[in-house]
Amino acid sequence: xxxxxxxxxxxxxxxxxxxxxYKEIYKDLYRxxxxxxxxxxxxxxxxxxxxxxxxxxxHKLRSADAFKAWIFKILSNKCRSKLKEYSDKYTVxxxxxxxxxxxxxxxxxxxxxxxxxxxTEQERIIIGLHIFGGYTSKEISRALKLNENTVRSKxxxxxxxxxxxxx
Amino acid sequence: xxxxEILDKxxxxxxxxxxxxxxxxxxxxxxxxxxxxxxxxxxxIFSKRxxxxxxxxxxxxxxxxxxIAATAGIGLGIYSNTLNSGSDKANxxxxxxxxxxxxxxxxxxxxxxxxxxxxxxxxAYVIAQDYNNVYNTxxxxxxxxxxxxxxxxxxxxxAFEEKSADLSEKAEYGSANRQExxxxxxxxxxxxxxxxxxxxxxxxxxxxxxxxxxxxxxxxITDIQTDDMKVVGNIKLDIYKKEGxxxxxxxxxxxxxLNIIVETDNSDILDDGIIAYEEIGYLTDVKRISTxxxxxxxxxxxxxRENPLYEGEVEQDGSYxxxxxxxxxxxxxxxxxxxxxxxxxxxxxxxxxxxxxxxIPAEDIYLADMGCNAFIITSVDIMECKKYxxxxxxxxxxxxxxxxxxxxxxxxxxxxxxxxxxxxxxxxGVISGDTSGIVKGNITxxxxxNEYNGKLRVVTWSWNEESSSDVFLLDDDLSVTxxxxxxxxxxxxxxxxxxxxKLYLVTYENTDPLFIIDLSDEANPEVLSSLEITGFSExxxxxxxxxxxxxxxxxxxxxxxxxxxxxxxFDVRDEADVKVADTFYLKxxxxxxxxxxxxxxxxxxxxxxxxxxxxxxxxRTTTVKYELFTLKDGKLHRLLDEEIDKSVLVSxxxxxxxxxxxxxxxxxxxxSFDMENNYSKVNEILFx
Numbered sequence: 001x002x003x004x005x006x007x008x009x010x011x012x013x014x015x016x017x018x019x020x021x022y023k024e025i026y027k028d029l030y031r032x033x034x035x036x037x038x039x040x041x042x043x044x045x046x047x048x049x050x051x052x053x054x055x056x057x058x059h060k061l062r063s064a065d066a067f068k069a070w071i072f073k074i075l076s077n078k079c080r081s082k083l084k085e086y087s088d089k090y091t092v093x094x095x096x097x098x099x100x101x102x103x104x105x106x107x108x109x110x111x112x113x114x115x116x117x118x119x120t121e122q123e124r125i126i127i128g129l130h131i132f133g134g135y136t137s138k139e140i141s142r143a144l145k146l147n148e149n150t151v152r153s154k155x156x157x158x159x160x161x162x163x164x165x166x167x
Numbered sequence: 168x169x170x171x172e173i174l175d176k177x178x179x180x181x182x183x184x185x186x187x188x189x190x191x192x193x194x195x196x197x198x199x200x201x202x203x204x205x206x207x208x209x210x211x212i213f214s215k216r217x218x219x220x221x222x223x224x225x226x227x228x229x230x231x232x233x234x235i236a237a238t239a240g241i242g243l244g245i246y247s248n249t250l251n252s253g254s255d256k257a258n259x260x261x262x263x264x265x266x267x268x269x270x271x272x273x274x275x276x277x278x279x280x281x282x283x284x285x286x287x288x289x290x291a292y293v294i295a296q297d298y299n300n301v302y303n304t305x306x307x308x309x310x311x312x313x314x315x316x317x318x319x320x321x322x323x324x325x326a327f328e329e330k331s332a333d334l335s336e337k338a339e340y341g342s343a344n345r346q347e348x349x350x351x352x353x354x355x356x357x358x359x360x361x362x363x364x365x366x367x368x369x370x371x372x373x374x375x376x377x378x379x380x381x382x383x384x385x386x387x388i389t390d391i392q393t394d395d396m397k398v399v400g401n402i403k404l405d406i407y408k409k410e411g412x413x414x415x416x417x418x419x420x421x422x423x424x425l426n427i428i429v430e431t432d433n434s435d436i437l438d439d440g441i442i443a444y445e446e447i448g449y450l451t452d453v454k455r456i457s458t459x460x461x462x463x464x465x466x467x468x469x470x471x472r473e474n475p476l477y478e479g480e481v482e483q484d485g486s487y488x489x490x491x492x493x494x495x496x497x498x499x500x501x502x503x504x505x506x507x508x509x510x511x512x513x514x515x516x517x518x519x520x521x522x523x524x525x526x527i528p529a530e531d532i533y534l535a536d537m538g539c540n541a542f543i544i545t546s547v548d549i550m551e552c553k554k555y556x557x558x559x560x561x562x563x564x565x566x567x568x569x570x571x572x573x574x575x576x577x578x579x580x581x582x583x584x585x586x587x588x589x590x591x592x593x594x595x596g597v598i599s600g601d602t603s604g605i606v607k608g609n610i611t612x613x614x615x616x617n618e619y620n621g622k623l624r625v626v627t628w629s630w631n632e633e634s635s636s637d638v639f640l641l642d643d644d645l646s647v648t649x650x651x652x653x654x655x656x657x658x659x660x661x662x663x664x665x666x667x668x669k670l671y672l673v674t675y676e677n678t679d680p681l682f683i684i685d686l687s688d689e690a691n692p693e694v695l696s697s698l699e700i701t702g703f704s705e706x707x708x709x710x711x712x713x714x715x716x717x718x719x720x721x722x723x724x725x726x727x728x729x730x731x732x733x734x735x736x737f738d739v740r741d742e743a744d745v746k747v748a749d750t751f752y753l754k755x756x757x758x759x760x761x762x763x764x765x766x767x768x769x770x771x772x773x774x775x776x777x778x779x780x781x782x783x784x785x786x787r788t789t790t791v792k793y794e795l796f797t798l799k800d801g802k803l804h805r806l807l808d809e810e811i812d813k814s815v816l817v818s819x820x821x822x823x824x825x826x827x828x829x830x831x832x833x834x835x836x837x838x839s840f841d842m843e844n845n846y847s848k849v850n851e852i853l854f855x
Contacts, residue, residue: 015195015196015199016193019192019193019195019196020192022192022195023192026186026190026191026192027184027186030184030186030187030190031181031186031189034181035177035181040187044187044190047190048189048190051190051195051199052199055199059232067846070215108180109179109180109181109182109183110180112176112177112179112180113180113181116177116180127174127177131174131177131178131181132173132181138312140462142312145504147488147502147540147564148564149564149566156170157764159170159173159174161759162173162176162177162761163170163173163729164756165728166176166728167728167756
């Protein structure tokens with residue numbers, strides 16, 4: 001079904017239409033939240049909250065094409081609030097054990113994830129929005145209120161750090 | 168490019184993550200219903216009418232809404248189709264009429280007073296006539312970009328921001344870093360700056376007799392005139408004030424004046440009942456966050472180091488971006504987002520940034536075609552520190568480069584293949600744009616842009632289907648006189664350094680060609696030679712006796728794997744035949760250093776023949792060390808390999824010398840060493 005009519009139907013309260021839209025992106029939503037928060041329970045809660053908010057507010061969505069970016073905006077805002085909460089509570093975040101150990105997780109993925117977790121919050125958000133949210137650096141700079149060049153150089157620096165760790 | 172590989176790697180690592188069942192699309196109804204069960208309202212959420220109820224319920228929790236203000240584009244409408252192989256300056260002839268400061272008139276307009284009117288700058292910026300102009304510029308940006316939600320995915324070819332030092336060299340290898348105290352002829356090192364004689368603020372400063380170090384809430388002054396280093400002065404600012412949390416950024420020390428750059432964050436949740444913008448598609452009854460960040464320059468008289476005297480301060484809107492100091496004038500650069508006012512409760516006047524408590528007048532505002540980032544420049548005379556000399560605001564994003572003669576702003580332009588460079592004069596602190604130019608590509612490195620004898624040269628990096636580098640020599644009016652195009656295809660620029668009429672350029676894919684480029688013929692720059700070595704340099708610094716130092720990373724030429732940090736001494740006496748004289752390896756892939764990316768972390772003093780930087784050797788157990796080297800007869804010798812407290816921030820460690828002592832300064836304290844006695848440790852103090 002065509003996206004714009006899905007959005008229209010979702011605006012009218014059609015949960016199934018919303019579910020169709022959601023189906024395309026829900027994995028990325030969760031991955032983003034997990035990669036930001038490092039905590040699967042919190043990630044699940046936050047995605048849940050986001051979905052509820054999004055469904056309730058979808059009548060405000062102007063352009064069907066913007067659905068993904070829009071819902072990611074909501075999600076990333078929530079993640080940032082959550083991260084702020086974390087920093088108020090904890091001083092050191094122990095990342096010894098990978099919180100996501102499934103049968104399918106290979107060691108390489110775990111190592112990559114660990115290295116990613118060692119980046120700063122801002123670096124994770126920038127890369128997360130890029131990879132999972134499909135944001136362009138302009139969109140990221142708008143979302144985070146940073147200078148575009150700053151976004152690019154921060155991302156680059158973060159990737160270099162990762163490259164060093166993952167050699 | 169390894170960046171794409173890493174991005175893919177991260178993406179792939181997430182592939183196999185199992186999404187909790189609760190979040191699956193099939194369970195969506197459950198999710199929506201479940202969240203609603205807390206309410207006492209009707210549980211049927213599928214009717215449109217009921218959506219309104221949900222809004223109210225969910226809105227009870229305080230939700231942080233970040234007003235998504237966009238960054239500026241440069242209004243590519245102006246610049247499109249101006250690039251062809253012949254000329255890199257848009258509308259060369261047509262627009263010259265608009266440029267007021269022509270060469271002839273310059274001598275008259277040079278007697279600038281504070282009331283000198285600002286003029287438009289080439290094709291790049293026009294001065295606002297009134298605040299409505301400003302509104303329109305912001306409005307244009309918002310209507311163009313903020314509603315545009317085409318997610319095309321990040322374009323590849325991310326512009327890099329390499330940092331390599333940039334010293335404008337004079338013909339002879341004269342003193343660059345050495346400072347002499349007039350009284351005692353003491354020699355000491357200074358901040359590693361981009362341009363000779365243009366100081367840059369830093370977290371550590373010395374005047375040979377004292378070391379000044381920023382602290383969480385002020386500045387600590389340590390007397391180093393005797394071996395037992397005593398903290399004699401400690402300026403403490405009240406950083407937890409009601410008006411906002413203050414962060415000490417950097418300082419300047421000049422004779423008996425100490426300037427502290429402080430950023431104050433007074434962002435708050437507004438309880439004004441104004442609903443968040445529809446743009447975000449958010450709920451009603453939600454509070455907004457107002458971002459209120461400002462940056463100040465506070466001046467102290469430190470004639471009596473034990474009793475610093477507060478003299479005054481000036482404050483401007485915006486978060487701290489950078490600073491420069493030329494003579495007695497401190498230039499401060501900040502950035503502030505401008506929201507689009509609704510013209511109802513919130514008008515354009517409310518949005519105009521303030522400097523010194525006053526809104527910036529329209530006549531000091533430079534407008535691009537569209538934009539919403541206020542780049543604010545101010546100048547302060549440290550001898551009259553309670554007021555600004557001048558202010559300018561550019562409604563655009565900008566990076567800066569201050570040469571000996573002019574200030575340059577450049578904007579790589581998002582999604583843009585070109586870079587617009589605008590030049591500003593800064594005579595006696597009066598800031599005035601005078602001309603602009605445009606070059607193909609992006610300036611990816613702080614040291615890729617350099618002014619020499621009043622003329623600018625740049626090396627840029629472009630990415631279309633393959634990447635390449637271009638070198639441009641510009642004329643007085645920023646038009647291109649000569650260029651080398653299409654250099655180092657498919658490689659990235661890792662470092663660049665313009666020295667006199669030479670450009671040393673390091674590009675890299677799996678190996679590192681170091682190019683020596685001759686710029687003496689302004690119409691015909693020419694590659695003299697290139698040297699292929701493994702790894703790459705992130706930072707270049709010209710040294711004595713025809714040597715060039717390269718500080719960077721060693722990699723495996725086949726796998727591209729990083730193997731450690733290295734310092735290379737290149738013999739560049741014979742420009743046609745560059746050789747590696749010596750290399751010192753810190754051979755462990757777990758070495759990292761902020762000095763690779765931040766030139767101020769580096770100590771590079773040719774006269775004292777010292778090159779130093781802090782490194783982190785970390786895997787599970789991190790070690791932090793300071794490494795110091797010297798170059799003698801073509802050989803690199805390590806003078807210090809000193810371990811320091813591993814809890815310190817590597818980016819905030821500085822090495823410096825005064826007289827015959829070498830000091831390592833970190834946020835914890837200072838260690839001193841005897842340079843005449845094999846760098847044996849003399850003393851160590853901790854900051855209070």
